[in-house]
Amino acid sequence: MTLGLINANPVVHAKKERVARTEDLHGDDAVDPLEIYDFVRDIRDPEHPYSLEQLSVLSEESITVDEKLGRILITFTPTIQHCSMATVIGLCLRVKLKHYFPPHFKVDIKVSPGSHANEESVNKQLNDKERVAAALENPNLRQLVDECLYSNEL
Amino acid sequence: MAQLSQLTQYIESYVDSSRSSTQQAASVDAIAYLLKNDILTLETLVTEMGMYLTTTDNIIRTRGILLLAELLTRLASKPLDNVTIHSLISFFTDRLADWRALRGALIGCLALMKRKSNMGRVTDNDARAVAQAYLENVQVQSLGQHDRKLCFEILECLLDHYPESVASLGDDLVYGICGAIDGEKDPRCLMLTFHIVEILARLFPDPSGPLASFAGDLFDILGCYFPIHFTHPQGEDVDVKRDDLSRALMLAFSSTTLFEPFAIPLLLEKLSSSLPLAKVDSLKYLSNCLLKYGDDRMTKHVEAIWFSVKDAIFCSEQEPMLSLASELLDHVGFQENEIVTEAIILLQKVILENSGLSLSLIVGDKDINTIVNTVTSFRSYNDIPLQSKHKLCAIGRILYVSAKASITCCNRVFESFFFRLMDTLGLSVRNSSGDCLPNFDYVFSERLNFGALYLCIELLAACRDLVVGSEELTSKSVSAQESWCCMLHSFSSLLMKAFSSVLDASTDKDAYEADIYSGVKGLQILATFPGEFLPISKSIFENVLLTFISIIVEDFNKTLLWKLALKALVQIGSFIDRFHESEKALSYNYIVVEKIVSLMFLDDFGLPFQLRLEAISDIGTTGLNVMLKIVQGLEDAIFANLSEVYVHGNLKSAKIAVQLLECYSNKLLPGIHGAGDFEDVLSRFAVNIWNQIENSMAFSVGAQENELLNATMTAMKLAVGSCSEGSQGKIIKKAYSVLSSCPSFTLMESMPITGTVQLEGLQHTQDLECFSCRDKWVISLFASAIIAVRPQTHIPNIRVVLHLFMTNLLKGHVPAAQALGSMVNKLCPKSNGVEISSTCTLEDALDIIFNTSLWDSHNHGPLKRCSGIGVDNEMGLANLCLSASNCQLLQVCAIEGLAWIGKGLLLRGHEKVKDITMIFLRCLLSSGGIDNLPLNQGSLENNQEQDVLPSVAKSAADAFHVLMSDSEICLNKRFHANIRPLYKQRFFSSVLPILVSSMAESRLSNTRSMLYRALAHIISDTPLIAVLSEAKKIIPILLDSLSILSTYNLDKDILYNLLLVLSGILMDKNGQETVVENAHVIINCLIGLVGYPHMMVVRETAIQCLVAMSRLPHARIYPMRTQVLRSVQKALDDPKRAVRHEAVRCRQAWASIASRSLHF
Known part of the structure; x- marks a missing residue:
């Protein structure tokens, strides 16, 4: 399909250490960015055997949650401007969150401003229900997404 | 049974290589049996086998010789005469030349040579012949692994058992061995070869002997194995470890001084390699060689070794250099890593072996001196760059090790460094002739130099350990004339002041942490010089203690300092205790212990009470x-x-x-x-x-x-529990006298045993309120004392005491019930021989408990309310439990009391416990239904109270919990209870069928729920292994109880315990079968619990159980998939994070049983 890698030489960052949350049985256990980050940081990059965390596509700060309104906003940064994999990464995020969070959360997924050449079209594509559903019915895309989500290569 | 007549058949079946190996082994066994029992002689066997041993058919000859060899291996403990042995060994020696049938010959030689001398043994001449034939004919390197191993075993055996005869072979032998072991790679063979070299070296110690000419070659062969790099795959069952190989090689290296010219350069070279393993090994080998090779040969290497060791210590990458926090006061030092540890050990040995040369190297070392000068220019710990911290620490260790080696070393190190450090600290002045004198006028105004302080403490620690460590160097033999003693003596008081000033200046900030550690450590070292050791006077010791104590009393806000000071005091205390320092103990008692104790009585101190208690209990441990x-x-x-x-x-x-x-x-x-x-x-x-x-x-x-x-009760119990019978008796006597002086307890000794217990003025509805405060204390403490006594302790007037407890039990006094339980648990079953009237056997006690009528409904006005009960007016405890149905409180008290008594009996395995169980059961069955009925008219005035009281059925169900659970309060090992092993299992298996059958019979929902409650108690308190064996029966009941319990929010703990049992069954292999059978029901039940609102851990555990269920066979659980997924979906929105996490895991597990993704 592709004739070579889009970003052949990505910068790989160290994984951050996972801090175990302190056991606080009476504390406020509301959904927070770290919880979401813990779910998505290990998604594999479609091109490389590294996690999105390692490639610095995602960070804890790039996730915001509003539990009262039930909204999650994730902004991710593709490794290069013209990355055609941005939509695939977004699709992976969407699929994973759909499975791991109750349906009343509305999930918005965006590329961070200025990080992609076709920022607007990518954002539109990722937040359009119909187009997401259509994409997931495409067996090739579906397989790619599944590989990223359940890969053991990391 | 083997038969002589079948001998040919046996031989034939062994020699025939087409037979299976079990058949062959069987025939060897059979022949060996014949030989052992003298049914067959060796001569006959050999004659019989003649053809097989000499035929020209290679395969048959091989098998034949192997058979003979195998047989000889099994006859190791059968005496044989010399002629037989001679002819056999000659035969096998000949066969060594026959390379096609070599294995048999090797095994045969080995078997014969390994024989013990009292069983008939190979002569020296024969052994030499074997060795010769071996050296001439066997090409070890060309053989397979197993044969090589046999060859090496023969060599080892020859060298071990026949040293004289093989020694005469001289050069040939050494040459042959070199040839044999060259290039060996198998770890098992290597173990042997290393050992062979070791013995060989022992055999030819002579520097001009045969080994000398081959030493270089031999070491070339050995040297290439160093350092052992052994990556044998895990799968193969080689039981040789890298460490074993390394140790064997080390012994081979150090086996003879002849290796010295080759070994030391090699080791030094490898020490400079970057491989940590090589470094550690080299250091270990060097230490070992140092001892074996001796001073003469090693002197020339000392310098080289010193530089390598120095490099190893300096360059090793120690992680955090001063790991002060973890090590606390024992070793202020660095995170040990293996290289440094080994390097230090080596350094220690070098100094011990050759102190003069090595010390002058250390003292004169340029690096050390520059570092001492530069490091000491930084004032505080945090200012020192990381690199220098490493070096400081390394020097600290080196100085410590070298000063600790001996008195002369200590002198040298002190002479070269001590005054310099004092100068840096500013504690010394020079007089006109340049001598260093303590500067007593020094004013401690600014922060002392950390580096110098640190090194100074290392030196002090070294000389303290030197004096303490060596037996012969007791304080008297260390004369005060030693120069280090003089120096220490003149500066000790100043040092003391310096350390205290460091502590005074410190605050609780991080910047001062290192200072605090070193200050406390310095003081502690000063205080732990032994006995009458001159340089440190008594006043200094006392000053140190005073400093610490004042910290304890005043500086409680500086947490770290306070903790360390306390710890130091504890360590000083244990030091005094360990070395029996009587004089110091006096000061310690006077200054520390009395002060600490006095803290307890002062209440106007700022020191928080909790800290005082901590101090007092810690000091107490010394x-x-x-x-x-x-x-x-x-x-x-x-x-x-x-x-x-x-x-x-x-x-x-x-x-x-x-x-x-x-x-x-x-x-x-x-x-x-x-x-x-x-x-x-x-x-x-x-x-x-x-x-x-x-x-x-x-x-x-x-x-x-x-x-x-x-x-107070706990303290009383523990105190009584730790006493012996005699003192317990005294305590009980005292207690009894106090008890009997109380007017409200009637303790008439003449009270008839079957008589009525007087319940004067008892208002059961007010239960304990009617006690005066003092009475309550007296009876409670008396009960605690009784709970804790040993079985043999004499209890006065035991019958009266029993009565007393019985009456109090009915008032709802739980300790009384527990005391009764312990009494029936500990009483002797039967008095042997002459019966003394005052003793009371278990039977008597039970008689009193169950047959005394406790309730006389006619005599007492206030009790008239309850007069509806029973035809006879007197009631025993058992009847009270059952039928005082219109006086519930009384019934509840009776049941609870009976539960404790039952527990006492259950623990000792008494059969009466069955009756008690039946009583509880009847309570359950009878009153469970009644609870819902309108109350009897007679007890109308109790109406409001009864609503809040636990119902009778419930307390009967909870009685099972009392029976089965382990109690901290009474009836345990600490309080000398009589506990039979496996009592829980026994009770479980006897009660379970009864409960199950009554459950099947009962119709009322209320009764059933109470039965489930009782069962839940029993199941969750029984060891899992017992429950597992009944899993088939248990699971349906367990699930029912879970679903019933989940409707009440009050019983969440019972529910949780039960759920844990279920998860235990799910996780265990033995439970699998039943689980598979009941998969649907279990899953349905768990789905119900996923939403349990009252307890988070229940939800979490339920979801975890569902995860475990997803591993069951696919076909069985697939139909439940959508249902599970739907319920877990709800859990994704759980308010608790832990539950959400489990839900995600569970969802994934269940979704993926159909496909990789989460399709529905």
């Missing part, structure tokens, strides 16, 4: 004498506070007393336990409590009452 004083002091404090409470009802004292008592029972008593001398103290404590109660007639304990009473 030694027996100290402990004695501390316990005494604590007791005095307790009694002072208690009397405040008794007399004035002082609330504050009550709070303090509770804390003191808790400290006494939780911290001090466990420490005392086992030390014999303390029994007096403990019994005195118990008796004193009684005395105090006896003397204070008017009691006014206020709001803290229950807490204080509980703490």
